[in-house]
Amino acid sequence: MNDQELSRKAPRSPIGLMSRVYRFILPEVSAELGKWRRDAEQIPDDELRSQALASIDTKRFHCQGGAVYAAANLPEKHILIPLIVAYQTISDYLDNLCDRSTSLDPKDFRQLHQSMLDAVTPDKALEDYYAYRSEKEDGGYLTRLVMTCREAISQLQGYEAARPYIMDLASLYTDLQVHKHIHPEQREAALLEWWSIHAHRTPHLRWNEFAAATGSTLGVFMLFLAASDPFLDDQDASSIHAAYFPNVCSLHIMLDYLIDQDEDRIGGDLNFCNYYDDAEAMLSRLTSIVEWARKDVAAIPSAGFHRMIIEGLLALYLSDPKVSEQQLVRSVSKRLMKRSPMTRIFFLVNSRWIRRHKND
Template identity: 40%
Template sequence: MKVPTQPWTILYKLNKETIPAAHYFLKEWKKKASEIPNQELREQALDSLTKKYFHCEGGSAFGLLAGQRQNQVIQFMVAYQTICDYLDNLCDQSESLDPNDFRTLHNALDDALTPGAELKNYYYYREEQEDGGYLHSLIETCQNTLRTFPGFPMAQEDMRELSSYYQDLQVYKHVKKEEREPLLKEWYKKHEDVMPDLTWYEFSSATASTLGVYTLAGYAARGEGTPWLFSNIKNAYFPAVQGLHILLDYFIDQEEDHADDELNFINYYGNEDEMVHRMHFFMDKVKTSIERLPDQKFHQLIYQGVIAIYLTDNKVQLNKEMKETAKQIVRFGGLSSRFFYVNSWVFRRIK
């Protein structure tokens, strides 16, 4: 099985194969979401699919790892990411700020990675209850696709570990404002001994990404490898690749989050120079971590593509200061980052 290792090959396959497949599955979930009986749940489901579909477009790239099971990986990824985006909307819009509610909602993600797990009432703490089976259908799709992946039994533990970090973050970041930072700092203390070179907010950023889960799914679908390989993949993507991914996400959302009084981990850097320095630190960490992986060139191009996609966003391009900072980051990312940067810039303007 040949995994693409050239930037133009990845771009071609993304546009001709994986993104259209992601759109196909998204269209099916949008139809299902439009039939949700409860108005609030229906609106949040449709809003997440309408405004966050690009998460699935980007995640579709990991289908390229799976050979003949490419579409099955994309089907899993779209369902899992749709759960993440839907639940994030429900937590963001919650008036209760109840951590029990957030934890119970996000138990859906653990069940999605556990074929055979009994489906539950994930809305237990909410007034809104009737979703017409929408969330259960998403979970069952994840379970049913994972069952077909020959390597899943070896990858499951690592996928669930990364998912557990994500679930914890979603609880701690959505509680009362005055409780968020103390909870996140206390949480980091439990992991500081294995990640001493990160700050608490960099660790939190790394837990917010789903890229490691999709990488593991891609290799699980191939059926190759050993438990050691899957553990190595997890350790390569977390915290390095995932941390860089989410710090870039927070970088472009600074103004929006400030206006909405939302938590943004970029704001904890003392100044712009420190932020750029730490971005470079994460890039160096990524380069080192992916050297141990099979298909090293593919993973390198993925991280360089992530840099380009975020930094060509209009939120950056229309802000003179942010655009100058973006250029510094892209230059450090290497030649392929600049290739993806130019192509992403052109594509956004054509689109």
């Protein structure tokens, strides 16, 4: 097998994966984020500029983690990395805008997130995403992010097969962002009502765990990777969707909420880890979701790569400096890491190294 054929295959070992990440993924993610940061610096509106820059500066690891999927098809990384970085940057920017919003209008939140739906729907007319808020002048920043996604998608030969499954995840993501950012007194009731419509899809998950699953972009990124295969068909795309949603996606966001508990408490933000009776119940549920996620990815090709994604998720979040600052989180983290496979420990060490050298 020559180097070109080998690079089209998903890495099979943690060392193989991380060598690709260090050599190809991190430098190109850094270059893409640098480009978007320079663009964000030119945003005329002070608030929009502030939130755009903050999303890039404080959430770059979201793009770094998401772009790992490009390591499974290196010849297409010139398409996948700009696509994943642009899509994740939209997500992080809008999350900042909604979390620290000058508005509590659900119409505003839905209109902002229409950009995420438009980004994955290349044939749809663009909209005014700031139509329902006072801050409007972004100098075309959000539209350029949307168009970057569309341009990359136009080069994915298997996209039509993946498209309905990507739209499903993007639609659920949009619904979540609307419900979780409205007036604090209305959030839980809105989320429960929404869950009641979709509960049949994830009967083993509690409402907060389902909501967490809808907040992940990993399923979309995996489907972007799958769409780089010109022979992708509906059955394959459906299997990938089912392997990631809900359990891998739920694990991703529950870990994110786990480490953000203090931050969200201070900011008055909703946190899905606050809906367990105690730390023991939370640990039990997280452990179950890890096992369900492992079982799900065993059913799709390159299962070893996807198992590494799961172990990498645990390592990435449990290596976050915020863990050591919160006693409860530190306790849960230690127990999740107990009897950890060597893969997870390997990724933990690498995650800490990447965080320490994030600006290199």
